[in-house]
Amino acid sequence: MSVYTQGVIALMGVNILMALSVYAIVMADQVSLGNAGFMAIGAYTSAYLSVKLGIPIFPALLIGALAASFIGLLIGVPLLRLSGLYFVMGTFGFGEVVRTFFMVFEPTGGAYGFRGPVGATLPMIYGWVLVLIVLFWLLSRSRLGRSLDALRDDAEVASSIGLNVTLLKLGVFWLGSFTAGIAGGLYAHYMFYIESGNFHILVSAIAILCVILGGMYTFWGALLGGVIFSILPEVLRFMGGWRLSVYGSVLVLMMIFRPSGIISRQMVRNTGEWVGGIFRKASS
């Protein structure tokens, strides 16, 4: 495999994780435009730990993600009182604060960026992707997952059947910020060099687009979205200088013609039954 292809595949893994981090929060009917901020915290923290303190990559990633999710809890308490557009703007503000913070924060290089983290391999990145997919899959069929569905359908009714809506929202916000933190750590340790511009609002926006266009009612949508949005810019390379225009136009058109996303829950259910049917036939 060429280095180039490897790079595309590695970034695809990171994009999938970022999409899943948005999906986690979407499960509680909130859309975060600040996940690049959590990604940055995970990236800078883990990079600092492994480069400056010589901590091995796995614990460094984990501590980075825990730091991101700890900040997630802190900021989540006030932010989750907001709803709709205000929550979007609040998370956006958070993301920009984090980005501009790392632009001036000297210990991690400030405007010059931070150099040195290494060691993220493709199997490692996709190992994390797999772990999180299993987690989301288990969640989707658990009682906890159903509580989240209820919250998303009608938060008021959910509370009337005894569900602690605030706690649920905070929980998925934690999960989302943790996942973004992992994505950031892997990104840093794959790229060798990070700077604050890597965690721009566009990164958060693309992660949301993955979820919305992939299908926002199942984590399979986030997965598919992550794949599509990683491949699309590569496929469009032949367009040369106009590549980004075509990319942007494709997005605008997808929004017009497939606003409900590609994968629906019904599709997942039907496919599940279809696969189950094949297995049953095979075993009888």
Next chain:
Amino acid sequence: MFLQQLVNGLTLGSTYSLLAIGFALVLGLLNMLNIAHGDVFMFGAFLGLSFAMLGMPLYLALILAMVGAGVVTIIIERLCFRPLRKSHFLMPLLSTIAFGIVLQNVATQIWGSEPVRYPQTTEIAQFQLGPVLVSSIDIIILATSILLMVGIDQFVKRTSFGRAMRATSEKPQTASLLGVNINWVIVFTFFASGALAGVAGVLTALVYSQITPFIGIRQGLIGMVAMVIGGVGNLRGAMIGGLMIGIIEIMNDAYFAAGYRDIILFGLFLAFIVFKPEGLFGTKEQ
């Protein structure tokens, strides 16, 4: 010294106000954000530059850039808002982010990604007013901005079309029953919003004297910050919010550290969203 900074702050702030008003117009009407607003600003700046290169006087370049930016915003309405009026509120927001990517790319293709110098079509004169040094550019910027702000404010307040705009933003169903053509109101509002961004772009380019296709991202976001601080969807709030942000930015650069400028502004924004989401002047139109 301080007075001088205040004047500089007001000048810069008035361009933010123009951007903030554009956000407030659209948000007040549809409760949605046009993230490509900053890129319309950039596009307006480049259009103004192109017209100036053709040797047009500033006022003409300004007007043409205004119309051009307004038309671009109408296209945004057509592609990113109208087809998505019934979908999730985030869809138009994301669609405009995508449209912003297109605008940046088109600008790069036309004008290149290197900073372009703005041609000097007007003589710059300096006036010493007591301790304050004011250039003719400052005066043009302040005068144009104030004129436009008062104009849009009075337009919304006094004209029948302005009343239709307010009716549509408050109760769209009732407004359409009363015979208001909602689509027209929306198209006009987007045009006005874009035109103001276009003017802001040209004026800002005059100050900084050079522009790139990527100046819109930050300026746009700062315009949104200004609107939120003034009060989401509140026109007068947006004007004052913009001026405040301009003053804070200049004061920070003069007396603190320029590097901390954005973290302070975005921090302020975050604090407002969390603790005072209605902004300084309330979200309701007075």
Next chain:
Amino acid sequence: MLEIAHISKDFGGLKALKEITFHVKEKQIYGLIGPNGAGKTTLFNLITGFLPATHGSIQFLGNELTGLKAHKIAKLGIARTFQNIRLFGTMTVKENILVAQNIRARSGVTSLVQFFSSKERELQEKADDLLKRMGLWEKRKEQSLSLAYGEQRRLEIARALALEPRLLLLDEPAAGMNEAETEDLLGRISEIRNTGKAVFLIEHDMNVVMGICDYISVLNFGELIAEGTPDEIQASEAVIEAYLGREEE
């Protein structure tokens, strides 16, 4: 078991409830009637923590409810339905029941890895049982919103029962039903009471509730204008006036 004392609720200038006081006893079917806009639903919203009371106290089995969050109140044993049916639309019929069991089940993070516990099997059986009792078994796999109107009403009641509440609040359960459906529903409500639960139900058509309620309160413009047994209510001048007054409008 439910003691409502001097409860008032203002919406801006509108006094939706004024100094309401009454008690619902164990195993009672208690009816609250009154014309449109009398404040009935508002009272339910206060009891279940959807809205804060302006003034007064509500006690349930010795616990003060005012100031508690809605989910805490549900855990104390109060379940409700809504005047305009509010089912979980993305879920199937059975899932609507299962999710309501979550306060009685292990529904935290541990539920991710609990597939075959005996407790889970028991809950599944309970859910099936409830579906059968409410006549929804055949429809268990359908999307909740694809059900017929009367079935949706029954599912909403079933969902409330899945909480295993001590007190069930029903907001106009017979609204929009024909006579046969209403008959059937009233039978089910009596059965629910026979399982030891108290039922507190709102109705604005007073003929519907006369047959099954043990005790009735009448609300008009936020004021309690009468209370008593169905016979007493039917004979009450004030009630007749309130209802006739309404007819004249």
